[in-house]
Amino acid sequence: MNAIHNTAIISSKAQIGKNVVIGPYSIIHDNVVLHEDVSIGAFCEIGVENNLTSGDPLVIGRGGQIRSHSVFYSGSVFGEHLVTGHRTTVREGTLAGRNLQIGTLSDIQGDCTIGDHVRLHSNVHISKASKIGNFVWIFPYVVLTNDPHPPSDVRLGSIIEDYAVIATMTVILPGIIIARHTLVGAHSLVNADTEESMLYAGSPARKICSASRIRLRDGTRRNAYPWIRHFTRGYPDDVITKWREISDDETRQSNEAL
Amino acid sequence: MNAIHNTAIISSKAQIGKNVVIGPYSIIHDNVVLHEDVSIGAFCEIGVENNLTSGDPLVIGRGGQIRSHSVFYSGSVFGEHLVTGHRTTVREGTLAGRNLQIGTLSDIQGDCTIGDHVRLHSNVHISKASKIGNFVWIFPYVVLTNDPHPPSDVRLGSIIEDYAVIATMTVILPGIIIARHTLVGAHSLVNADTEESMLYAGSPARKICSASRIRLRDGTRRNAYPWIRHFTRGYPDDVITKWREISDDETRQSNEAL
């Protein structure tokens, strides 16, 4: 049974799956596909069209949860189990995998690709043409830019590879590649491609050391990176199992190298 | 007489005091206590519950004013005369004193304590487990962080002591103590505890000098810090009277020391 609030304004052309919840005063436009178990909070506007949208629908995969005051344009596709905070904005042409989290006030400007299990914390700004891999973490007030000499018509999206972590209040300059397992410290400006598994910090950012040299401040003094060795909250069981196998394997290799 | 707009959706379980105003299209959930003279703007959602809320109510003290598009979760308590800007977000488990101001777009992530007469300007991000004293000022785009090696399960909230001032676009790293009367300049990254009454600036921040060496640019060239010697707008009379006594006393002591 659907639970669509009687103040919600739902286009008769929108495709609404089973067990969908739509909160008070929300607006669902024509070109929207909500799969089963999707939940939309109050005061949302879903499926906005303008002169940049393509006629393709907005598709929200099974179990997606969009919190209040969010605005999604048509022409994007989200895999299963999307979760957003409040007042998120997602423009047209975004293709995202499953289990994406988009924090309160974050803004995805469109024409992006985003992998599986990505975490965008609050107030993250993703410029058009950005490419984000799997298991990436981006923290509050991070901006991915795309124009090397603004304003211009050149678009050089940045590329954030799997497992990379970008800490708060950091800018990634246009076209930069943040490599797998890179850690970028808070309040940094990254103006050059990074090497895998290293820590970068500063404005402009410099390579500091291997991220693995950072120790967990939980009493164990284990390596804090790669973070998948100790942090599993919110990931599905099959992912965690796979991480354990990788970690054991890598640990064995490191031990052999010593 | 209450002035509750006829489009507002109010739970019959919510406790609504005398002279409460609730604007158009706002939603008040079950677990909410609004004391007398509280005013809620349009498009707010007050008392949101999720799997992290505790069953405790949201309590808004007497005379509180929450502006439009704001979202407050249940399980927080605010003293008298809260004032917010638009689109503020306050998560569960926050305990705040009286006369708090939270600017437009600011986001309090929950599980925080906040003293009396605190001023959070626009677009401030307060992480979980932060502790903010009394008479603190935090300016736009400041982020208080809490995870020393993100992502992890370690929570080290920062501590901002009484009368401290943090200028715009500054990051406070996890677990850092900003001492009483510290001034942190704009666009800084604070990675170490500060000393009382000193000015810090830079990324990472360094100690520059005593904050009291900054002169007011109002023609008088008085000391700009401690700011309580010249700035009293918006504070109650009893507070201002107390500040005058402290200031006179400190001035006398400084003169004796010279």
Place this chain on the structure above:
Amino acid sequence: MNAIHNTAIISSKAQIGKNVVIGPYSIIHDNVVLHEDVSIGAFCEIGVENNLTSGDPLVIGRGGQIRSHSVFYSGSVFGEHLVTGHRTTVREGTLAGRNLQIGTLSDIQGDCTIGDHVRLHSNVHISKASKIGNFVWIFPYVVLTNDPHPPSDVRLGSIIEDYAVIATMTVILPGIIIARHTLVGAHSLVNADTEESMLYAGSPARKICSASRIRLRDGTRRNAYPWIRHFTRGYPDDVITKWREISDDETRQSNEAL
């Protein structure tokens, strides 16, 4: 014919021009003048009054478009063809020219003057008493400040002159003049007036070189600055024609100088 949604709440005192569109659930207060062809999205609150507003109306010029969840106070005047993103905030006492764009989440604090054809991207914070010229570009997470020793009663707005460009996550300190055609790089802190047509970057920002030394990354290696030589999207024909004349003239002068 006006297209005012039947859920919108419109004061009978508001002056609504021809062909005005007002979206679902939006609120138009008493002291508002909407010229013809203005479009207001959903969930907006237009013409808010408080103890700082003057009794002057909010005037939105012909063809203005205000997107959803925006809040405009009374007492500001906007020329023709204003365009905003979502959740913009504009306080009282702002006087802006024509063809202004204000991005999603941007916040104009009031008592500002803004020229013609200005572009504020997403999440820009304009403090009270700022003065912005014509053809200025300000990118995401830029803050213009106004208090040289916060908190105080001194207001020193910054001045951004024609054609200046301020890249993302930059702070302009109070009273600073950003000269014509200046380019400020991303993640900078500007604490001194700039010279015309130069590039500044860093925290604090230093003069790097002439902005004209930056080459377009579009295969042509033309000068990227002044940007009006290559970027014309969204400007009216009369402006573009004038720019071509200026550019030809300047190019001739530079060639003669060589």
